[in-house]
Amino acid sequence: MAYRSHILLCSGTGCVSCGAFTLKETLKTELQKRNLQDEIQVVTTGCQGFCAEGPIMIVQPDGIFYCQVKPSDVPTIVEEHFIKGRPVKKLLYTGAAKATPIPALKDIPFFAKQQLVVLRNRGLVDPDKIEDYIAVDGYSALSKALTEMKPEAIIAEIKRSGLRGRGGGGFPAGIKWETCRKAYLQRNVEPVVICNADEGDPGAYMDRSIIESDPHAVLEGMAIAAYAIGAKEGFIYIRHEYPLARQRLLNAIEQAKEYGLLGENILNTNFSFNIEIVQGAGAFVCGESTALMASLEGEVGEPRAKYIHTVEYGYKNRPSNLNNVETYANVPLIILRGSDWFASMGTGDPRENPWNGSSGTKVFSLVGKVNNTGLIEVPMGISLREIIFDIGGGIPKGKKFKAVQTGGPSGGCLPESKLDMPVDFDSLTEAGSMMGSGGMIVMDEETCMVDVARYFISFLTEESCGKCTPCREGLRTMLDILNRICEGKGKEEDIAFLEEMGEVMQDCCLCALGTSAPNPVLSTIEYFKNEYLEHIKNHKCPGGVCKELITYVIDKNKCDGCHACTKVCSSNAIKGEAKKLHSIDTTKCIKCGACIEVCTKDAIYKE
Amino acid sequence: MPKLTVEDLKNLREGLRDKMNIRSGEAKAKVIVHMSTCGIAAGARDILKAFMDEIENRGITDILVTTSSCAGLCSKEPMITVLYQNQPPVKYVELTPQKVKKIFEEHLLNGNIVKEFALASGSETTA
Numbered sequence: 152m153a154y155r156s157h158i159l160l161c162s163g164t165g166c167v168s169c170g171a172f173t174l175k176e177t178l179k180t181e182l183q184k185r186n187l188q189d190e191i192q193v194v195t196t197g198c199q200g201f202c203a204e205g206p207i208m209i210v211q212p213d214g215i216f217y218c219q220v221k222p223s224d225v226p227t228i229v230e231e232h233f234i235k236g237r238p239v240k241k242l243l244y245t246g247a248a249k250a251t252p253i254p255a256l257k258d259i260p261f262f263a264k265q266q267l268v269v270l271r272n273r274g275l276v277d278p279d280k281i282e283d284y285i286a287v288d289g290y291s292a293l294s295k296a297l298t299e300m301k302p303e304a305i306i307a308e309i310k311r312s313g314l315r316g317r318g319g320g321g322f323p324a325g326i327k328w329e330t331c332r333k334a335y336l337q338r339n340v341e342p343v344v345i346c347n348a349d350e351g352d353p354g355a356y357m358d359r360s361i362i363e364s365d366p367h368a369v370l371e372g373m374a375i376a377a378y379a380i381g382a383k384e385g386f387i388y389i390r391h392e393y394p395l396a397r398q399r400l401l402n403a404i405e406q407a408k409e410y411g412l413l414g415e416n417i418l419n420t421n422f423s424f425n426i427e428i429v430q431g432a433g434a435f436v437c438g439e440s441t442a443l444m445a446s447l448e449g450e451v452g453e454p455r456a457k458y459i460h461t462v463e464y465g466y467k468n469r470p471s472n473l474n475n476v477e478t479y480a481n482v483p484l485i486i487l488r489g490s491d492w493f494a495s496m497g498t499g500d501p502r503e504n505p506w507n508g509s510s511g512t513k514v515f516s517l518v519g520k521v522n523n524t525g526l527i528e529v530p531m532g533i534s535l536r537e538i539i540f541d542i543g544g545g546i547p548k549g550k551k552f553k554a555v556q557t558g559g560p561s562g563g564c565l566p567e568s569k570l571d572m573p574v575d576f577d578s579l580t581e582a583g584s585m586m587g588s589g590g591m592i593v594m595d596e597e598t599c600m601v602d603v604a605r606y607f608i609s610f611l612t613e614e615s616c617g618k619c620t621p622c623r624e625g626l627r628t629m630l631d632i633l634n635r636i637c638e639g640k641g642k643e644e645d646i647a648f649l650e651e652m653g654e655v656m657q658d659c660c661l662c663a664l665g666t667s668a669p670n671p672v673l674s675t676i677e678y679f680k681n682e683y684l685e686h687i688k689n690h691k692c693p694g695g696v697c698k699e700l701i702t703y704v705i706d707k708n709k710c711d712g713c714h715a716c717t718k719v720c721s722s723n724a725i726k727g728e729a730k731k732l733h734s735i736d737t738t739k740c741i742k743c744g745a746c747i748e749v750c751t752k753d754a755i756y757k758e
Numbered sequence: 759m760p761k762l763t764v765e766d767l768k769n770l771r772e773g774l775r776d777k778m779n780i781r782s783g784e785a786k787a788k789v790i791v792h793m794s795t796c797g798i799a800a801g802a803r804d805i806l807k808a809f810m811d812e813i814e815n816r817g818i819t820d821i822l823v824t825t826s827s828c829a830g831l832c833s834k835e836p837m838i839t840v841l842y843q844n845q846p847p848v849k850y851v852e853l854t855p856q857k858v859k860k861i862f863e864e865h866l867l868n869g870n871i872v873k874e875f876a877l878a879s880g881s882e883t884t885a
Contacts, residue, residue: 253848253871253879255846256849256878256879259877262883265883267883267884270830271884273827273882274792277825277826282774283774285770285774287775298764360828363827363828364794364826364827364828410761410762411760411761418762418763419763524833525830525831526830
């Protein structure tokens with residue numbers, strides 16, 4: 152019987168003098184003990200030339216190189232390498248000779264913890280060349296779908312994969328497609344496929360990046376959805392602030408048509424599908440499904456009540472399937488590699504029930520007070536801590552972490568205690584935040600949580616369409632109260648009132664903009680109530696942000712009178728002779744913070 | 759371009775795949791300039807132009823320059839990826855036209871990685 156593996160044990164003088172023969176006996180005994188003597192052969196060789204690291208041994212055919220092996224290491228090697236098939240890392244040679252002059256990408260934490268599905272072609276293909284996309288298997292999923300799969304089989308595959316809507320809601324895409332197809336077959340009204348690229352969350356740019364990186368992946372995903380649902384017409388609703396993404400889409404559509412991958416009789420089959428790009432004017436509410444469809448129709452972008460779903464009666468009362476950019480971009484790979492592959496990533500097993508867990512990956516834009524700002528794609532279920540501290544590289548300037556806001560303006564702010572929570576649709580919702588489309592804003596200790604809530608409520612107040620009263624009036628009332636608290640004029644009963652108002656909005660608003668709008672307030676009250684109380688009771692802002700509640704002070708022990716601050720002070724509030732202690736006239740100070748930035752002695756602080 | 763059939767698509771893919779692979783092509787090196795909104799805002803066009811100028815001024819034919827999208831690490835843009843024959847891809851970060859000159863001379867012409875501007879080598883993990 153042939154041996155499955157050989158251990159080439161060096162028995163040159165060097166290795167023998169550091170114990171190669173004892174090692175050989177130990178190896179043989181251990182292999183016998185594990186009954187591997189007929190599978191693994193121990194061969195002694197002449198000097199292998201690397202005497203400094205002896206005793207050395209090479210395992211073939213794996214080509215694994217162990218060095219400085221001691222008899223006490225043998226049980227581990229046999230157990231790990233020969234039984235479990237895992238080379239023993241700590242004994243592997245990692246000397247200077249093999250090291251590359253620069254680190255490997257996969258050894259850099261920013262890249263190491265990422266797993267690219269949607270962004271698999273980022274930085275590799277030229278988004279303006281369809282040939283690049285075709286070379287990396289582009290449009291082969293569409294080809295497979297059209298020639299080997301029935302629409303029902305595609306829907307079943309998507310359902311089984313557990314792909315949930317990446318726009319924020321997390322509704323299983325397969326169920327949506329199924330409902331839409333059913334509505335089409337029942338009513339015999341031609342359905343439409345719509346892509347939501349109206350990404351409006353402050354600090355979020357996942358969809359823009361996906362389109363700019365790989366526009367054809369979105370088109371291919373839409374075409375597969377259209378075939379599965381029975382649609383011939385598709386729209387991409389993209390905000391006008393994304394000119395480059397739009398240009399790349401226009402170009403991609405043009406090229407796909409030339410190649411017969413969009414248009415009439417795609418790939419010489421009976422399937423025809425056209426995509427039109429429609430620009431939104433930048434209203435945040437138009438990311439909401441019914442408002443988006445109203446806007447597509449040329450009406451004012453306002454939502455309507457959804458007791459009738461848009462999958463049944465949407466754009467021009469036709470069955471309308473709306474998914475966002477990232478959802479569609481996931482589709483081609485699911486079709487190519489199968490639902491098992493997709494379901495194996497992330498949390499839960501969705502194959503029986505697509506609501507069970509969150510499968511696949513998620514793209515996040517990681518911004519705010521974090522060292523590595525960037526666009527990341529991670530498997531679902533990764534912890535917030537890994538995202539912020541490993542991938543993000545932690546908080547700049549050694550400051551302390553305070554909160555992370557997920558899910559855009561209507562998401563919530565999560566504190567340190569939630570950092571080990573897995574990032575998936577259900578855990579985030581449970582913690583009072585949401586997945587949203589994937590914005591992630593990191594905040595450090597110098598952030599005021601009341602001010603953060605105020606910022607988001609002020610954004611939403613401006614973006615509320617005004618159609619329903621709880622949203623329109625609720626947001627204004629909340630904003631007034633938050634403004635008051637930030638000015639130090641808060642009352643203790645304000646907190647209870649904010650909470651009550653938030654609950655009313657959650658219950659009564661017409662669309663998701665309104666029902667999720669109180670999240671920033673409610674989550675900051677839940678996790679950072681002490682900051683509200685500091686503002687209200689002690690008129691202090693712990694983050695040092697709310698201008699009415701802070702004063703700038705010069706530390707008399709640190710100031711050396713260098714005049715750096717007096718030069719930058721635009722309101723002439725700092726006085727003092729050269730090389731003598733300076734002072735700030737608080738009646739003139741506008742609290743702009745310019746002095747703190749230039750002071751080399753750290754002598755100015757906020758009180 | 760005539761419309762493709764399923765078979766055409768397959769053949770086209772095989773052909774294109776070979777073409778994208780620099781080892782079998784005529785080019786000895788390829789520069790990918792990462793040009794998404796973030797890269798362009800940070801000055802990627804100047805970087806692209808600097809490479810094009812170098813190639814034109816030196817009359818070089820075996821180095822390709824192409825563009826692609828965001829490499830993810832937006833805080834370190836402008837970035838490029840250099841593919842040199844038989845080397846893993848190398849990413850350079852925070853580039854300026856001056857740095858481009860050095861990278862062109864040392865890495866693209868002679869295959870030596872410019873350690874001081876390089877971030878890392880290798881590819882990202884795809885699922």
